[in-house]
Amino acid sequence: MEVTADGSPVDVYLLLPPDGEAEIVHAAVPPSASILELGSGADRVTHPLIELGHEVVAVDESAAMLSHVRAETVCSRIADLQLGRTFDAVLLASHLVNTERAADREAMLAAARRHLAPGGRLIVEWHPPEWFTTAASGQGGRLGEVEIELADVVRDGDLLSATVRYSARGRRWHQEFTCRRLDLETLLTSADLTFDGWLTADRTWFAARAGRVG
Incomplete structure (x- = not known):
């Protein structure tokens, strides 16, 4: 991959x-x-x-x-x-x-x-800014054939860290990120x-x- x-x-x-x-x-x-x-x-x-x-x-x-x-x-x-x-x-x-x-x-x-x-x-x-308040583990949806889920949301002041989980065609991927308000x-x-x-x-x-x- x-x-x-x-x-x-x-x-x-x-x-x-x-x-x-x-x-x-x-x-x-x-x-x-x-x-x-x-x-x-x-x-x-x-x-x-x-x-x-x-x-x-x-x-x-x-x-x-x-x-x-x-x-x-x-x-x-x-x-x-x-x-x-x-x-x-x-x-x-x-x-x-x-x-x-x-x-x-x-x-x-x-x-x-x-x-x-x-x-x-x-x-x-x-x-x-409001997204940083509402983002939560378990949120997600579908884009085309890809299922998307937000997981492991952690807040530290103006920082938010999380993992995006993707699944499609019997495969799974994940992507970790940290972003700032x-x-x-x-x-x-x-x-x-x-x-x-x-x-x-x-x-x-x-x-x-x-x-x-x-």
Whole structure:
């Protein structure tokens, strides 16, 4: 079983179908917008975005994930990315912004910001603060043919650690993670970004732009 540096089982991500992510992004950016997808994984969001008419550059540090992407790809840590070009939109999905270490988050947001074209929009999926209160072992559901369950939830101040258990086709996988509760205003101000609206009713997706108001 191939597993990425952050513990993501590649086989699971190949089985997981899109879950409306591309449509959220598409509604938030201009038609035919160029999109830099950070932490793209295998193809769940990349290919639907292309089908919606966007030019997408997919970035991931896992060559195994990128080998399944039919688009321009860049194998790199997000923090190290220096493409020398900018995009109409930069996508930071999969709750990556809730990373445990502040230094990692700051580097990630700096990379996103330096690749935003003037007037460009950063599209972010995160765990909002209320999720840290409601998340509990035993929660889960089904995405396509994959059964998903949250287990071993442990809280320590603003940190939440847990294990995601996956099962499909008679196989089982698990992925451990730790994430941090964030204050949105502090998050954006520290990265010289300005909040630019919620993109979903549950406030798990939002947009931001470079620079502060005023």
